[in-house]
Amino acid sequence: MDLQSLASPTGLLIGALCGLVPLVIALRNRTPRPGILGFLACLLSGFACNVLGGLPMILLTVAVVVSYTYTDRDDPFLSRAALEEVDFEETFGAMVTRRLAGLGRTIRAASRALVRNKAGFLGFLGLVFFFVLNIFGPMVIPYDGQPHFYDRRREGAINLFQGPSAEFPLGLDWQGRDILSHIVHGGRALIITSVQAGVITTVIAVILGAVAALIGGLLDQILNAIANFILTIPQFPLLVVLAGLISFEDRFFLAVLLGLLDWPTLMRAVRAQVLSLRERDYVEAAYALDLGLPHIVMREVLPQMISYIVINMIFSIRGAMYAIVGLVFLGMVPFTEPDWGVMIFMGRSQGALFSAEAASMLLSPVIAVALFQLSLVLFTRSLEEVFNPRLRAGL
Amino acid sequence: MEATTSPQAVQSGWAAFWKATRRALTGYTARTLLQGLLTIWAVMTFTFVLIRQMPSNPVQIEAERIVREELVSYEEAYSRAASLFDFDPNQPIIEQYVEYLAKLIRLDFGQSITSAGTPVLDQILQYLPWTVFSVGLGLLISFTIGIFVGMAMAYWRGGILDNVVTALASILFGIPNYIIALLIILILGVQLKLFSVAEALGRVDPTIEPGFTPEYIGSVLSHAILPVVTYVSATVGGWILTMKSSTIATLGEEYVTVAQARGLSQWRVLTAYVGRNAMLPLVTRLAISIGFVVGGSVIIEDIYRYRGLGKFLTTAIVARDYTSMQGVFLVIAVSVVVANMLADVLYGALDPRVRVGKEQ
Amino acid sequence: MSISDSTILSVQDVSISYLAHRGKVRAVSRVSFDLHQGESLALIGESGCGKSTLNLGIIRLLPKTGRIDQGKILYTTRDGRVVDVLGLSEREMREFRWAECAMVFQAALNSLNPVIRVRDMVYDTAQAHGRHDRVQIRKRMLELFRRVRLDPERVFNAYPHELSGGMRQRVLLALGVLLNPQVVILDEPTTAVDILTQRTILEVLRELRAAMGFSIIFISHDLSIAAEMADTVATMYAGEIVEIGPVEELFYRPRHAYTLGLLEAVPKLSVGAQELVSIPGSPPDLIEPPPGCKFHPRCPFVTERCRREPPPLVEEAPGHRVACFESARVLAHSQPVR
Numbered sequence A: 001m002d003l004q005s006l007a008s009p010t011g012l013l014i015g016a017l018c019g020l021v022p023l024v025i026a027l028r029n030r031t032p033r034p035g036i037l038g039f040l041a042c043l044l045s046g047f048a049c050n051v052l053g054g055l056p057m058i059l060l061t062v063a064v065v066v067s068y069t070y071t072d073r074d075d076p077f078l079s080r081a082a083l084e085e086v087d088f089e090e091t092f093g094a095m096v097t098r099r100l101a102g103l104g105r106t107i108r109a110a111s112r113a114l115v116r117n118k119a120g121f122l123g124f125l126g127l128v129f130f131f132v133l134n135i136f137g138p139m140v141i142p143y144d145g146q147p148h149f150y151d152r153r154r155e156g157a158i159n160l161f162q163g164p165s166a167e168f169p170l171g172l173d174w175q176g177r178d179i180l181s182h183i184v185h186g187g188r189a190l191i192i193t194s195v196q197a198g199v200i201t202t203v204i205a206v207i208l209g210a211v212a213a214l215i216g217g218l219l220d221q222i223l224n225a226i227a228n229f230i231l232t233i234p235q236f237p238l239l240v241v242l243a244g245l246i247s248f249e250d251r252f253f254l255a256v257l258l259g260l261l262d263w264p265t266l267m268r269a270v271r272a273q274v275l276s277l278r279e280r281d282y283v284e285a286a287y288a289l290d291l292g293l294p295h296i297v298m299r300e301v302l303p304q305m306i307s308y309i310v311i312n313m314i315f316s317i318r319g320a321m322y323a324i325v326g327l328v329f330l331g332m333v334p335f336t337e338p339d340w341g342v343m344i345f346m347g348r349s350q351g352a353l354f355s356a357e358a359a360s361m362l363l364s365p366v367i368a369v370a371l372f373q374l375s376l377v378l379f380t381r382s383l384e385e386v387f388n389p390r391l392r393a394g395l
Numbered sequence B: 001m002e003a004t005t006s007p008q009a010v011q012s013g014w015a016a017f018w019k020a021t022r023r024a025l026t027g028y029t030a031r032t033l034l035q036g037l038l039t040i041w042a043v044m045t046f047t048f049v050l051i052r053q054m055p056s057n058p059v060q061i062e063a064e065r066i067v068r069e070e071l072v073s074y075e076e077a078y079s080r081a082a083s084l085f086d087f088d089p090n091q092p093i094i095e096q097y098v099e100y101l102a103k104l105i106r107l108d109f110g111q112s113i114t115s116a117g118t119p120v121l122d123q124i125l126q127y128l129p130w131t132v133f134s135v136g137l138g139l140l141i142s143f144t145i146g147i148f149v150g151m152a153m154a155y156w157r158g159g160i161l162d163n164v165v166t167a168l169a170s171i172l173f174g175i176p177n178y179i180i181a182l183l184i185i186l187i188l189g190v191q192l193k194l195f196s197v198a199e200a201l202g203r204v205d206p207t208i209e210p211g212f213t214p215e216y217i218g219s220v221l222s223h224a225i226l227p228v229v230t231y232v233s234a235t236v237g238g239w240i241l242t243m244k245s246s247t248i249a250t251l252g253e254e255y256v257t258v259a260q261a262r263g264l265s266q267w268r269v270l271t272a273y274v275g276r277n278a279m280l281p282l283v284t285r286l287a288i289s290i291g292f293v294v295g296g297s298v299i300i301e302d303i304y305r306y307r308g309l310g311k312f313l314t315t316a317i318v319a320r321d322y323t324s325m326q327g328v329f330l331v332i333a334v335s336v337v338v339a340n341m342l343a344d345v346l347y348g349a350l351d352p353r354v355r356v357g358k359e360q
Numbered sequence C: 001m002s003i004s005d006s007t008i009l010s011v012q013d014v015s016i017s018y019l020a021h022r023g024k025v026r027a028v029s030r031v032s033f034d035l036h037q038g039e040s041l042a043l044i045g046e047s048g049c050g051k052s053t054l055n056l057g058i059i060r061l062l063p064k065t066g067r068i069d070q071g072k073i074l075y076t077t078r079d080g081r082v083v084d085v086l087g088l089s090e091r092e093m094r095e096f097r098w099a100e101c102a103m104v105f106q107a108a109l110n111s112l113n114p115v116i117r118v119r120d121m122v123y124d125t126a127q128a129h130g131r132h133d134r135v136q137i138r139k140r141m142l143e144l145f146r147r148v149r150l151d152p153e154r155v156f157n158a159y160p161h162e163l164s165g166g167m168r169q170r171v172l173l174a175l176g177v178l179l180n181p182q183v184v185i186l187d188e189p190t191t192a193v194d195i196l197t198q199r200t201i202l203e204v205l206r207e208l209r210a211a212m213g214f215s216i217i218f219i220s221h222d223l224s225i226a227a228e229m230a231d232t233v234a235t236m237y238a239g240e241i242v243e244i245g246p247v248e249e250l251f252y253r254p255r256h257a258y259t260l261g262l263l264e265a266v267p268k269l270s271v272g273a274q275e276l277v278s279i280p281g282s283p284p285d286l287i288e289p290p291p292g293c294k295f296h297p298r299c300p301f302v303t304e305r306c307r308r309e310p311p312p313l314v315e316e317a318p319g320h321r322v323a324c325f326e327s328a329r330v331l332a333h334s335q336p337v338r
């Protein structure tokens, strides 16, 4: 993936084309409002991620559009009238429409749940802000690694810090470079690596936890021993040692390593949950029907735990970012500029800690990291609502 | 008598011995102890091998320093560095391991490589109290605040206190501890000038003579304020939120209503029925976090120039002081294992249901 | 505040509601009844009709969302004073609970704190009511445990999880009468235990009542138990008492269609394989109950009038009050049933 910028004019075109689909469907169904919203959503996500964002967004927005016109028809399981209308030999098209409408309803319910918790929604907005900042920011504010010190050099100054000014809203760093452009460009690699680490952690933990609980026996004991072992080594110092051992030039490798060190807690939780779920009737029934391990995990266990797992993943992402910035802060990993962590390290080592003039160099990345982490934590509140069917139903 | 012992008797003696051993091993305590020892050994071996895989060794690092500072040839610097340290980089790792293990059994952590002649244990004992003091105090304070505030919030949930503190706790919980440390220095120290940053750093004012004098103790305490405040702010949010949800769950329990129906005073219900039960899961977590007190916070100690075990560890890592590193890792592993056992014991003492489950 | 001499507890026109997201749940509306000295009153009715709510209201331990909107609960103390329970201060209320009116809860399994020994809960209870003589309390408690057929020493020193469900139920029962209350409320004391334990509990209850003379409010889904234990039976529907009367009257000459429906839904061994009649439909929404008689959508005797105005509770036979416009038809219909 090109880390400079994903957004491109081609993406804009792709997004516009994708957006036509929900728009046309909506206009034919005389529901212009969701259609226009769908068009905008496709346009934006296509713009941001090309086909990668455009195609899934077609599906999602079309689903929402369809669900608006499909609402008149009730669920045949709940309404007698609808039951009489059900055509048991439904055509393929009808089935697709019905499924789409179902998906759309879920999305609408989820988005309503998302908005309900104020703190959670704030977190969501924060994450959207960082998303926009990292995808579209680079288009508006190109990376500016040039020193701007030529005519502003102060007499005898060692560092070229400068406080905020109209030209440079966040000021200049120790080499006289624009801090704002570093903030805009310096978060992407960090965020991507953290998210990768979180996903890796979650995948390892869920698989191992489920396997340990469902197979049990010796395997369970071995996995538990490994988990115990990893939990006993102090994580961060170990990372520092490993950083000396392995070059983290490749950030993906760092993500894998963070994932390998972070899974035990979630794995234990998954294991415990699976063990308790296993006692319940429907999983027993699935066993009796001999539906196989993957089926039981995917269809019975995961849906029950999804809220727990996703929230844990958010916390893993948070932990990974903590570790990465911490490593950079101690100067233990190779620097790749621009990067928030490097800014913090440089700011401190160049003495920004003690001069009010230079505070922006430290404060800007510090606040960026803090806000991102805060958004993550707050967002979990909304996630709880989104995944909680009881809360979602508005009872 | 001994000379005439029949082979059968010897055999049955052994059988009895094995039987007793096996019984002891199946006992819960013995098994936990054995497991703990195994874990410590595994961590020790793992780190032993790992740290020796890091590029360059103490002699090379020292040689590089000499080259940088004295502008001599690398060969000369190398031989000087090698003579400085009682460490042979070419000794096979297996030999080093066996030697180390043999010493360790006698509780000898070996000599520090970079400060030749100083036992590692002495150094650890010199740094450890500072870390235990600052991190431990922070942990205790934030746990206590968390318990009381979390309970109060659950009790008056939906009120102003609840909303304000929940927001605050989420913010504190969301921000990494080193960021809090930097913000404290930057905003409270540099911008608002509430304290002098230069004076606040370090673990004690070096100009004051150590001893049980009021000045010295005052200096120790005042230098601990920043790290302790940082540890408290970074962890208190988590304790508060956990205690709140645990209390809410307990308040919904039938036995709380029944206790009220029995006419118990509000205070009695709150302490013996709600508080006690809601605290159970947190006490275990407290015990587990005690294990991590020893490791301290590497980054916080670095920021505040607070020379505790964490700072000692990073210094050792940079200098590739294998024995020192090894010692710190070992101490941390031991304390984590012990803390986990403590958590088990505590939980068993507080919750009779677990006590029975363990024995079976 | 006038109530007849032998009345211990007089519930007058009490309404209780819960605040839910969707609106106000009227769980109990305008309920009145009298409980006399030594009387045993059974409350019957479908799940969710407000039985537990009513009883929690009497000891004022509703959840935070619950409120007593109106009414009076008059209680005659041992020295003959009549007090309104709803007007008691928090402190007086605490003394009232358990010492005057004890309640054995529906979920007896979770009624005891899992991390405290039974004996400490006993001492706690006694101390809360100013009885500090531990030796005396211990003696009395052991005696009560013996009465409810528990191994006194073992149970006294046990943790709740070491006792079976039926044992915990009896512990609570014994604990309930420890302070010699005048009223004991039992919320489904026999659900979730097997039939033999159920018999034991009922027998024990009867013995205790004979010995100590307290009055009982008794909630049960099992009509045969109600018939056996109760002197008076009250039928609740959607938060209202729709019929109340002496047990014989109510079971043999029911005058409300709902009571009749409940009775017809009981399997009768003597009749053999007879088709059970269940009441069609489901209980009404308590947030927006139907107008008129709340039972009318499910009632086989429904008339125009039932749909319009709510029937008042009127006394139709001595001690037998019913809220039904068509009680005569119901009574006529009920006769062949037995």
Ligand SMILES: Nc1ncnc2c1ncn2[C@@H]1O[C@H](COP(=O)(O)OP(=O)(O)OP(=O)(O)O)[C@@H](O)[C@H]1O
Pocket: C018, C019, C020, C025, C027, C046, C047, C048, C049, C050, C051, C052, C053, C054, C063, C065, C066, C106, C286
């Ligand atoms: N905390 C609450 N908040 C809102 N509604 C409640 C609450 N508790 C009970 N209700 C509602 O009040 C009504 C009466 O509940 P209650 O528990 O008194 O029924 P019940 O007759 O005891 O039923 P059961 O026989 O199942 O125990 C029910 O419709 C219930 O949904």
Ligand SMILES: [Mg+2]
Pocket: C051, C052, C053, C106, C187
């Ligand atoms: Mg009930």
